[in-house]
Amino acid sequence: MSTFSIASTTGETIRLAGVSKTYETASGPLPVLRDINLQVEAGEFISFVGPSGCGKSTLLKIIAGLVSYDTGTVEVGDQKPKAGREDIGFMLQQSVLMPWLNVSKNVELPFVIARRQDVSTSRRVEELLDLVGLSSVASLNSWELSGGMQQRVALARALALDPGIMLMDEPFSALDEFKREYLNIEVAQMADQLGKTTLLVTHSIGEAVLMSDRIIALGANPGRTVGDIAVDLERPRRADMIGTDQYQQICNEVRAALASDLAGETL
Amino acid sequence: MTNSVFYRIGLPVLVGVVLVATWQLMSNFGMINEIMIPSPAAIVVGFSELVTRGYFWDSTWVTLQETLYGFAIGVSLGLIIGALTGTFQTFRTAFYPFVIAFQNTPRVALAPIFLTWFGFGITSKVVMAAVICFFPVVINTVAGMASVDDNAKMLFRTMGASKSQTFFRLTLPGASAIAFAGVKTALTLALLGAIVAEFVGGSVGLGVLIKELNFQLEVAKAFSVVLFLAVIGLVLYGLIELLERYLITWKQD
Numbered sequence: 168m169s170t171f172s173i174a175s176t177t178g179e180t181i182r183l184a185g186v187s188k189t190y191e192t193a194s195g196p197l198p199v200l201r202d203i204n205l206q207v208e209a210g211e212f213i214s215f216v217g218p219s220g221c222g223k224s225t226l227l228k229i230i231a232g233l234v235s236y237d238t239g240t241v242e243v244g245d246q247k248p249k250a251g252r253e254d255i256g257f258m259l260q261q262s263v264l265m266p267w268l269n270v271s272k273n274v275e276l277p278f279v280i281a282r283r284q285d286v287s288t289s290r291r292v293e294e295l296l297d298l299v300g301l302s303s304v305a306s307l308n309s310w311e312l313s314g315g316m317q318q319r320v321a322l323a324r325a326l327a328l329d330p331g332i333m334l335m336d337e338p339f340s341a342l343d344e345f346k347r348e349y350l351n352i353e354v355a356q357m358a359d360q361l362g363k364t365t366l367l368v369t370h371s372i373g374e375a376v377l378m379s380d381r382i383i384a385l386g387a388n389p390g391r392t393v394g395d396i397a398v399d400l401e402r403p404r405r406a407d408m409i410g411t412d413q414y415q416q417i418c419n420e421v422r423a424a425l426a427s428d429l430a431g432e433t434l
Numbered sequence: 435m436t437n438s439v440f441y442r443i444g445l446p447v448l449v450g451v452v453l454v455a456t457w458q459l460m461s462n463f464g465m466i467n468e469i470m471i472p473s474p475a476a477i478v479v480g481f482s483e484l485v486t487r488g489y490f491w492d493s494t495w496v497t498l499q500e501t502l503y504g505f506a507i508g509v510s511l512g513l514i515i516g517a518l519t520g521t522f523q524t525f526r527t528a529f530y531p532f533v534i535a536f537q538n539t540p541r542v543a544l545a546p547i548f549l550t551w552f553g554f555g556i557t558s559k560v561v562m563a564a565v566i567c568f569f570p571v572v573i574n575t576v577a578g579m580a581s582v583d584d585n586a587k588m589l590f591r592t593m594g595a596s597k598s599q600t601f602f603r604l605t606l607p608g609a610s611a612i613a614f615a616g617v618k619t620a621l622t623l624a625l626l627g628a629i630v631a632e633f634v635g636g637s638v639g640l641g642v643l644i645k646e647l648n649f650q651l652e653v654a655k656a657f658s659v660v661l662f663l664a665v666i667g668l669v670l671y672g673l674i675e676l677l678e679r680y681l682i683t684w685k686q687d
């Protein structure tokens with residue numbers, strides 16, 4: 168699985184300027200994002216790290232057009248965000264596979280929903296399963312797979328319509344460490360070679376450093392940018408980069424950025 | 435040992451044989467009043483007489499019809515009302531409290547009223563069966579729809595699914611396992627409703643037959659009809675389990 172011989176649309180740019188968001192809750196307004204400015208180049212891989220509740224998921228949902236924003240402008244591939252755009256693939260912490268569909272039917276789902284099934288669909292599904300290393304389990308039930316394999320199905324499904332943008336909300340958090348690292352490398356290489364613009368939310372600083380071109384550190388209450396750290400590790404990324412001085416140094420930079428925001432807080 | 439065929443099938447069979455044998459022996463030795471509790475042998479004899487009579491099979495057919503019509507109507511309405519309740523918040527707010535309130539009243543108490551409204555024929559029994567099996571279907575359908583994962587709904591939004599796509603490709607299959615559990619309960623309840631309604635007033639049916647046999651002090655035959663109803667209940671349940679296995683092939687989490 169080191170070469171990806173699959174047709175691929177290259178990434179799109181994403182631009183956020185002065186974006187803020189306040190949720191109306193039963194206990195009053197809850198500001199979750201304040202003045203977010205972000206420019207993502209086509210094909211760039213960006214990770215968001217920050218404490219729980221700082222608005223990372225909200226940020227991805229805004230970009231996906233699932234949640235409205237109060238101020239600022241958002242441009243996703245030169246258009247306003249809108250739910251159901253075929254140029255965005257979405258992945259969550261849970262794989263959210265339909266248990267009544269087998270593995271390949273799950274991957275086919277986006278074609279069905281978009282009414283884009285045609286003679287080439289089944290070949291495309293085969294290619295996607297091959298891409299994520301699941302060809303041999305195509306006809307199995309999704310619940311028969313391990314957590315890691317289920318996440319691979321979710322990845323294939325997110326890539327199904329060949330989106331220019333991949334939004335991933337803690338997709339590796341539920342996996343054990345070994346599988347996680349392995350999938351980190353695979354997804355990083357894949358995003359790279361397929362040229363997708365990728366936004367990843369993660370709790371793991373190491374994972375962010377291993378995979379991204381750039382890391383946005385967010386502070387909490389309300390969520391805002393407290394650091395923008397470039398990761399100049401060479402590509403393709405490899406597992407043995409973990410623990411190198413350069414890797415450690417970038418991890419420390421991210422940590423410092425996050426700590427600066429927490430400094431005032433009693434932990 | 436605990437997994438062997440003998441253990442799982444042999445043991446309950448053995449217990450059944452011992453119980454029936456004890457019952458028979460106690461009757462033989464006059465330890466049980468045969469007028470009140472007929473012996474197993476007397477029940478078998480009574481039943482073998484009944485099955486030669488046309489009215490027995492007529493009664494069976496009528497009760498089955500009442501049960502199945504009531505089941506079909508109650509389940510259909512239950513699924514429709516349940517789906518509406520699960521889909522439209524306004525509908526839920528307006529009507530669901532009444533469903534819950536009714537669910538907790540003993541619905542068989544309505545049997546005499548249905549008799550007045552719909553007469554001694556099959557209709558009052560069908561209505562009773564339908565009313566009694568409507569509620570578990572509504573409640574399980576609503577619960578099944580509420581159980582559909584929010585993340586899955588969000589994912590469908592990201593894929594641009596229309597309302598009907600979300601309903602047919604997510605909500606319906608996602609709710610079906612829990613909803614079907616209500617349908618299974620409903621089948622048992624439909625038979626119960628039909629029999630109770632026949633007790634209250636009717637001219638043909640297994641419930642009517644039990645009542646008449648009782649009046650005639652044909653207790654052995656009355657017992658045999660009760661056991662026959664148990665068999666009908668089991669067969670219906672077996673059939674609906676088969677249907678469930680056919681419709682819901684995936685594993686629940």
Ligand SMILES: Nc1ncnc2c1ncn2[C@@H]1O[C@H](COP(=O)(O)OP(=O)(O)O)[C@@H](O)[C@H]1O
Nearest residue numbers: 190191192199218219220221222223224225226
């Ligand atoms: N739909 C919503 N309505 C009200 N509050 C919400 C909603 N979604 C999230 N929140 C709140 O907004 C804050 C940020 O949530 P989220 O974006 O999920 O943060 P993160 O992903 O960084 O943990 C949290 O306090 C959360 O409880």
Ligand SMILES: [Mg+2]
Nearest residue numbers: 223224225336
């Ligand atoms: Mg989150």
